[in-house]
Structure formats: C-alpha cells, structure tokens
Amino acid sequence: MGDSEPEIKAFLKARRAALDPAEVGLPEGVVRRRVRGLRREEVAQRAGISVDYYTRIEQGRAPAVSDSVVDGLARALRMTPSEHTYLRNITLPRRHGSTPPDPRPRVRPEILRLLEALDAGTAPAFVFGPGMDVLAWNRLGGRIGLDFGELAEDERNGALLIFLDPRTRELHPNWPEVADDTVASLRAEIGRTPGNARLCRVVQELRERSEEFRQRWEAQAVQERMRGTKWYRHPEVGDLVVTFEALVLPADPGQVLCTYTAEKGSASETALHALAAILAAETAAGASA
Numbered sequence: 001m002g003d004s005e006p007e008i009k010a011f012l013k014a015r016r017a018a019l020d021p022a023e024v025g026l027p028e029g030v031v032r033r034r035v036r037g038l039r040r041e042e043v044a045q046r047a048g049i050s051v052d053y054y055t056r057i058e059q060g061r062a063p064a065v066s067d068s069v070v071d072g073l074a075r076a077l078r079m080t081p082s083e084h085t086y087l088r089n090i091t092l093p094r095r096h097g098s099t100p101p102d103p104r105p106r107v108r109p110e111i112l113r114l115l116e117a118l119d120a121g122t123a124p125a126f127v128f129g130p131g132m133d134v135l136a137w138n139r140l141g142g143r144i145g146l147d148f149g150e151l152a153e154d155e156r157n158g159a160l161l162i163f164l165d166p167r168t169r170e171l172h173p174n175w176p177e178v179a180d181d182t183v184a185s186l187r188a189e190i191g192r193t194p195g196n197a198r199l200c201r202v203v204q205e206l207r208e209r210s211e212e213f214r215q216r217w218e219a220q221a222v223q224e225r226m227r228g229t230k231w232y233r234h235p236e237v238g239d240l241v242v243t244f245e246a247l248v249l250p251a252d253p254g255q256v257l258c259t260y261t262a263e264k265g266s267a268s269e270t271a272l273h274a275l276a277a278i279l280a281a282e283t284a285a286g287a288s289a
Helices: 005-018 040-047 051-058 067-076 081-090 109-118 158-164 167-171 175-192 197-209 211-218 267-288
Strands: 125-128 134-137 227-234 238-248 256-261
Touching: 005 040, 005 051, 005 081, 040 051, 040 067, 051 067, 067 081, 081 175, 109 125, 109 134, 109 256, 158 175, 158 197, 167 175, 167 227, 175 197, 175 211, 197 211, 238 267
Parallel strands: none
Antiparallel strands: 125 134, 125 256, 227 238, 238 256
C-alpha cells in the first residue's frame, strides 16, 4: 500500500471508464469503441499533454507530476474536489521501502475532558485515528451504536466493524450507503497518508476478509466526509437521525473529533434525551449499589 503506482493506474482507468464520451462532446467515431469511457488519447488531448506522457502517468512511470498537469487531468476527467485531491496525493513522489508500525495514538487529557463535557447535553462524540480507529468516546457515543468498551482495542475500528460485524447491518438501515461512504473515506485517507501502517493494515484486512469491501474498493470512489447524516435503528430508543461534524485536531496529527447532534425539536432529539436519561439512571443505580 505504500507504493502508489497500482493506485494511480486503477484510479485513472476507473475515472476514464466513468465518463460518457458524448457527455464531454466527443463523437462515437468511425470505429466502434471496444471499452466504455474515454480513450487515453482523448484524456491527454483534453488535459493538454501528450499521449505518451499521459500513458506514463497512468502506468505510474512519471517520477514527478506538476500541479498544472494534475489540475488539467482533474478537469479532463471531471473529477470532484475529493477525487482531485486524491489524484494530487497519489502522484506525489514517494519514498520506497518498508514503513515501521505506527504506535496507536493517545488522546490528550484536554480532548477527553471535552468528550465528558459534551455528555452534559445530548451530543454523542468520538475521537477517530488513522484508518477509522475509534480512540475515545463519551458515554452517549458508547451507547448510540456498538459498545466499544466490550471490544478489543484492535477491533475498535469503524471500517472493520461496518464490514465484519453483522450487528452493524441491523444498526444502520441504510447499510449499503454507509459501506460506500466508508470505503470512499478510506481511499481519501490513503491519498493523504499512503505510508500509514495502521491504515494499510485495515485496508489489507478488509480486502482479505470482505468481498463486499473488495468490490467497493475496486470501484475507486473517493470522498472526504467531514459532515453528513447518519441513521441508526437503536434497540432502546428507536430510530435516530443525527448530523455529524468531523473536526480535525491540528495539535494531534491523524486525530479527528466527530460530534453527533439531532435537529432541535425532532423525534431524534427526544430519543437522544431518552438515551441520556437511561445512562443517567444507570449511573445513579451503580453509585448507590
């Protein structure tokens, strides 16, 4: 996973195949296309580079690709901002060689206090590390989905749980959409930090153990998910629809604080209040026991 050549080839081929020539103003031509999408020479022409140079880029044989060429390819292939960023990252020169394992990040006491403070309201919150490792959570965060406290440290990983733990399919009624988002986010992270050992291990394990993951990974979707909506079917308080905000922690490289909130006055807000009340009652009962 530290070598980006296979990623470049698969990604650019997938983006070429995803474009309809007619939509970008290209004729069918005298000779019928044998494969769908754009030909290499068509991408090169639209990007303003030679066919030979584009071929070397796609094959991972271009030692350094300038920003202007990356921008031209992104325009030619109609990439989204996330795909554009991913292409820029995977075409950067990489150092070859093995990467030593990264120690599991530790969450600062100040961030742990913030998680506890969020419990005063109705905001489930988590701190994620590389490869979607769940590093820390507040009480509501540990109750809105699976109980991370019951899992081994290496199993506390959002991506592994989505694809390898069958309970997540009951927890998320829109599981296929969640799975798509998970894979697209992992690929975006690979683009940013291709040599991260933990991230590479997570992706490799999923490729080995989940056919559903492999199919999605080969589709080459890339998407940064810094905000959005999640839908839970909670066994205690029913359906929950929450919005999340992912906040990068600049002082802690690789860590992201993710908070969940429900729309004010909604049934989901009422359900979060009910879940908080259940936790408060359990805590009080434990203190008096």
